[in-house]
Amino acid sequence: MPQRPVGNSIRLGVFVLAGLGCLLAVLFLLGRKQNLFSRSLVIEADFRNVSGLLTGNNVRLGGITVGTVKGITIVNDSTIRVAMSLNTDAQPFVRRNAVATIGTDGLVGNTIINLTAQPAPAPPVAAGDRLRTTTPASLDAMLGTLDISNKNLVVITQRLRQMATKLDTSAVWQLLNDRQLPANVRQSLGNVMATTTQLRQAAQNAAQLTNGVRRGRGPLGYLLTDQQFAGQLGHAARQLAGTSDTLAATLTGLKRQVETGAGPVHTLLADTAAARQVRQTMGNVAQSTAKLNQSMTALQHNFLLRGYFRKQAKKKARATADSLKRVSQPH
Template sequence: MSTESNKRSVVVGIFVLLGVLIFVAGVFVLGGQQKRFTKSIRIMAVFSDVAGLKAGNNVWFSGVKIGTIKRVKFFGTNQVEVDMDIEQSAQSYIRKDAQATISSDGLIGNKIVQIFGGTPKAGPVEENDRLKTQEALSSDKVLETLQENNQNLLRVTNDFKALVGNIRRGKGTVGAVLTDSVVANNFKLAMENLQKASLNTVKVTGSVSAFAAKLNTKGSLANELVTDTTVFRRLSRTASRLENAAGSAEKTVSTLNLTSENVNRASEKLNNTNSPLGVLLTDQETATNLRTTLRNLNKGTELLNEDLKAAQSNFLLRGFFKKKAKEESKRKADSTTVVQPQP
């Protein structure tokens, strides 16, 4: 009996020892997960909605677990303050201007607090500091957004369906092009013309390139016109001279126009029967009288010559005419006398 009792005592002791070991290991494991055995500091954050966050949930920073939620309590009128225990080893990496938000551990996992941001200019967080918060996008809002997107997609699908139906019925420009052969042919012709225009554009571009190459060829007139300032000045002076010549030509034309106007006016006066010249050129009776007058003057001149000859024969005037004849002969002799040069 004693042997069996001892065996039972040994077995019970072994089980008790294993239980104690398991209990201690569990305490250490849970304590390690809850950061019970590491030095930590406490910081806070105030949220409008914690979305089911509770004490014991984790705190993450840059994808690394650095602490746990110590307490969740109401703050102010309708806000919630979250106390977090942060490992002291992560304190130097979290800045005072960092922000905290509510997130999920996976797609449908527990709620966590995620700390992000911060600038090197700000110092590290200290005990009882309160971080700024950023409201997280809740699952309800995500579902609302998805529902709205689904409705918009449904509207777009219906509109596209109606558009395809109108095209199949030949409505609109696209439908007419796809269903009406005349419109399709016109569209093909337009495309052919567009292709020809494109080819012409390519040719023009090639011509412009060739002309530009000629401009860049040294020694050519085009290159000198573009690059040589002396040729440009000469052309400028030539252009100025041409402008002056054009101005002179305009003045000459103006003078000729004025002369032509004067000739026209003189012609009008000659054709005017009220002017003396006009009467002489156009009036036949006046011309006849003028001819008669000239004939009478000729006859009077002949008679006067005969009278002068008769007067020369008159003994009273004979001495006068002889004296005049001698003076005339002497004047002619003096004019014909040649002066001899002295030796």
């Protein structure tokens, strides 16, 4: 059997030693990660669902790894107990009131256990302690909610499309799309403002007129506030009433004369000779009146009496003007 060279044996030995060293380093790193070569304490937590959680997964406190999952045990159909191996270095920072939750390392990473510290004071955990747990929203629940939201969004989008289609063909959209609408609205607002100004002026004029009437200014104020005019009006009404009574009595007497056939009324109405004489007398009176008018006209044009008639006409016009001024002045 041929002997191997000494150099090959040395190289083989060095290769084997290097491989053993690498193996030992890997085992040390893995054991250190799994807390195989460090002192640890075991605590527990009960969950309803630990989907994706495996033995050896990390346990973190505030994002820092403080231990690993040592074991997973099914207690009953609704409880799963997880044993966690914590480093003794992290024991002073993990309190008994800490809350354990199932989470993931990143968005789609490994399932881990997160420990959340509470603000209330509490002593550090000891071996065998059982922490409180909460059940966060799982990925399946979030996906289910997202699916429902997507369906609702589809329905809302379809309804919005239907509304947009109806709006495109409706009179409201045509009205909003009318380019002359702003100009018409501005013109209408201008007309409204002008009308408002006119109404304000009319109200001011009415207020001024009312104040004038209250103070007795103008013809209307004179009529409504002058007590002397009211007395005169009452006196005229009483005289008119008396005249009406006298006229009624006169008519009654005339009716009695007509019915009895006595008196001058019956003679004027029934005697034809008297009626003819009355007509002849009225004709003579009319002719005399016409001749008198002609004589008066001739006298007015006479140069001897022309100045007199002019003075009389001026006096009459002046008296009429003074009467009108007294009536128009406020009292």
